[in-house]
Amino acid sequence: MKVTPELLEKYANDECSNQERDIIEQWLNENDQTEDEQEIPASAFLEEKLWGKIEAVIAVQPQRKKSIFQKKTTWAIAASIALLMCLSIFKYTAPSPEKIIVCQTLAGEMKNITLSDGTVVYLNANSILKIPEKFTSNNRIVSFTGEAYFEVAKDSLHPFMIQTQKSETTVLGTKFNLSAYADEDNTLTLDEGKVRFKDLKGLSKPIIVLPNEQVVLNNDGLTKTSVNTKYYKGWMNSYLYFNNESFLSISHKIERMYGVEIEIKNAALKKQIYKGAFNNPGINNLIDDLSFVLKFKYEIKGNHITIY
Incomplete structure (x- = not known):
């Protein structure tokens, strides 16, 4: 046959x-x-x-x-x-009904986690990683929301799959940053190896991502570009990099990193684009520097920041 x-x-x-x-x-x-x-x-x-x-x-x-x-x-x-x-029946299903471990970070918190296969995951703030207590012999599947840097242990016979609400990432052994917050675009930035990235809504065909490439999933589908990957993992060392981002997107990153709430009163300011980098700034200095460039006024009361 x-x-x-x-x-x-x-x-x-x-x-x-x-x-x-x-x-x-x-x-x-x-x-x-x-x-x-x-x-x-x-x-x-x-x-x-x-x-x-x-x-x-x-x-x-x-x-x-x-x-x-x-x-x-x-x-x-x-x-x-x-x-x-991969010499196994690798089905697109959730992990088997064994014990599931939930790893979670709060605003302003980061964690390093080592999985049973040796994979290391660096969780950014407001992130949730769900993993089986021990991977089965047929698959390595995790569920994820938030942002994390993955150093996936190499195993060409057992692919590592990351499932989010919008995307599906399959790797064999790589290093990459994945941002997949529920209310934002999914963004994968690859350092090493190869990654297959899939849009679960079927807006685009799945694509292969190579080192120094970034794929973004938004409402229009998948877009791949070449990038300098160091800027997209700087958060692990409290380094903030904004690459032509809207101020609304920037405010979300600041909220997660510092555990604050930002209220933007000026609707036009939310869409304003900014590019810049900060090395471990204090929240007061950061907001003050941004206000000077983007020309806004602000008020800080406790962990609440109002921007006019």
């Missing part, structure tokens, strides 16, 4: 017969390395094979001749192949 995309999809959906399952799993475990690849570790070889297949299928143009492939979206096939290359 020949292994076809249709058969792979059946396997991914757990619809195969025992005979079909045996054939596919034998195919998955075959070592088809060439002579030039013999010195590459098996896990590295599988990882390159995995990403190669994903990128190859994404690149297929929709103008192909009519065939059964037209009955499935391009990414559905790519996802099936990618999942199967």
Whole structure:
């Protein structure tokens, strides 16, 4: 029996017969390395094979001749192949009903967390990370809201998936910053490795993100650009960087970092764009500097800041 995309999809959906399952799993475990690849570790070889297949299928143009492939979206096939290359049935479901650990930060608070697989997560303020007490042998899935820097332990056979309200991020072993607050755009900035980023609403096709690239998910879909990644992880060292952002967006970052409430009375000021950087500033100095550039007046009472 020949292994076809249709058969792979059946396997991914757990619809195969025992005979079909045996054939596919034998195919998955075959070592088809060439002579030039013999010195590459098996896990590295599988990882390159995995990403190669994903990128190859994404690149297929929709103008192909009519065939059964037209009955499935391009990414559905790519996802099936990618999942199967991990030698497991990697379904898009929440973690199994085992004990779930909830890690949470308050405004003005940051935490470092080490997961059971060795992954390290640096949580920014007002963030929630839900993880299983221990990852199963088939997957590494977490649920996330907020902002965090992930240093994902490398495991090419068991992808690491981060699920938010709007997006889905799949990695094998990378370092990246993910901002996914519920009321803001989702933004992923990649330092190392490769990431597959997916819009759960289907506004755009999933894309592969490479080092020094940033992908933003807003109401129009996904947009990818090249960036200097150091600016997007500066929050871990109390470094604030604003890159042509609206003052409303800036105010949200200040609220989270300092545990304050900001009330902006001037509606036009919310849309005003600002670019600048601050190294661990005090809240009074920060607001004072911003008021000078953006020409607003302010009043600070306790943790409440009113801006006119």
